[in-house]
Amino acid sequence: MTWANTMSYQIKEAFYTLQGEGFHAGRPAIFCRFTQCNLWTGRETDRAQAICQFCDTDFIGTDGQNGGRFDTATHLVEHLLGLWPKTAKTHPFVVLTGGEPLLQADQSLVDTFHQFNFEIALETNGTKQAPEQIDWICVSPKANAPWLLTEGDELKLVFPQKNLMPDQINQAHQFKHYYLQPMDGPKVAEHTEMAVQYCLQHPQWRLSLQTHKILGID
Numbered sequence: 001m002t003w004a005n006t007m008s009y010q011i012k013e014a015f016y017t018l019q020g021e022g023f024h025a026g027r028p029a030i031f032c033r034f035t036q037c038n039l040w041t042g043r044e045t046d047r048a049q050a051i052c053q054f055c056d057t058d059f060i061g062t063d064g065q066n067g068g069r070f071d072t073a074t075h076l077v078e079h080l081l082g083l084w085p086k087t088a089k090t091h092p093f094v095v096l097t098g099g100e101p102l103l104q105a106d107q108s109l110v111d112t113f114h115q116f117n118f119e120i121a122l123e124t125n126g127t128k129q130a131p132e133q134i135d136w137i138c139v140s141p142k143a144n145a146p147w148l149l150t151e152g153d154e155l156k157l158v159f160p161q162k163n164l165m166p167d168q169i170n171q172a173h174q175f176k177h178y179y180l181q182p183m184d185g186p187k188v189a190e191h192t193e194m195a196v197q198y199c200l201q202h203p204q205w206r207l208s209l210q211t212h213k214i215l216g217i218d
């Protein structure tokens with residue numbers, strides 16, 4: 001006999017938009033937002049007790065646009081492929097985010113994306129190791145959380161974070177690009193000015209604005 005497969009991918013929402021942040025800002029991409037995070041429950045009543053307290057995202061449930069539970073990697077990938085324009089001359093580009101995508105995204109999902117000719121980018125908090133062969137890894141470490149994934153393509157530090165300022169980033173870490181992203185919230189203007197000044201004084205760092213918020217798109 002075979003066991004019923006209870007594993008499934010739980011997706012809050014999925015949408016086609018421009019990557020707003022970091023190296024690939026401006027690039028059309030399918031966003032796949034997984035439910036759940038290991039640094040916050042996602043409930044406002046728990047925010048003040050969470051390890052990560054500044055999150056700008058709702059990742060609870062599977063009720064968002066194009067969200068749902070997908071019982072196999074193939075079913076999820078086919079669903080996402082449907083969001084890529086039919087007339088596109090380029091292969092589909094997907095950004096796995098959340099919530100924390102590495103709680104669910106496994107080797108089978110990565111391999112299935114590649115079978116369907118996807119290029120895969122990942123947005124992660126860096127608390128877990130990633131499956132192999134992800135095409136673009138963006139790590140955004142969080143103060144007071146374990147940091148295990150210390151290599152990747154892009155390090156995108158939300159700034160400022162008490163206990164995780166850019167001078168505390170170990171330069172032995174292996175990333176191709178280093179970005180400061182101003183922490184959104186009531187003080188975003190002040191944080192942006194501070195990030196500009198920090199980059200000017202430490203030109204290894206570049207500024208990442210959340211351009212989708214400026215544009216008013218997803």
Ligand SMILES: C[S@@+](CC[C@H](N)C(=O)[O-])C[C@H]1O[C@@H](n2cnc3c(N)ncnc32)[C@H](O)[C@@H]1O
Nearest residue numbers: 054055056057098099100123124125140183184
């Ligand atoms: C919502 S997170 C999901 C992926 C993963 N859990 C992570 O933290 O990287 C996506 C990106 O938004 C960033 N982010 C979350 N809240 C933010 C805020 N208030 N201001 C600026 N960036 C924020 C995260 O650091 C991360 O780079």
Ligand SMILES: Nc1nc2[nH]cc(C(=O)O)c2c(=O)[nH]1
Nearest residue numbers: 018019020021097123212218
């Ligand atoms: N346009 C757009 N770009 C993004 N880059 C990272 C995002 C995220 O929430 O992970 C995000 C997002 O939610 N929207």
Ligand code: SF4
Nearest residue numbers: 037040052055099125
């Ligand atoms: S780690 Fe990412 S998804 Fe989790 S609470 Fe922080 S910013 Fe939000």
Ligand SMILES: [Mg+2]
Nearest residue numbers: 056057097218
């Ligand atoms: Mg976002």
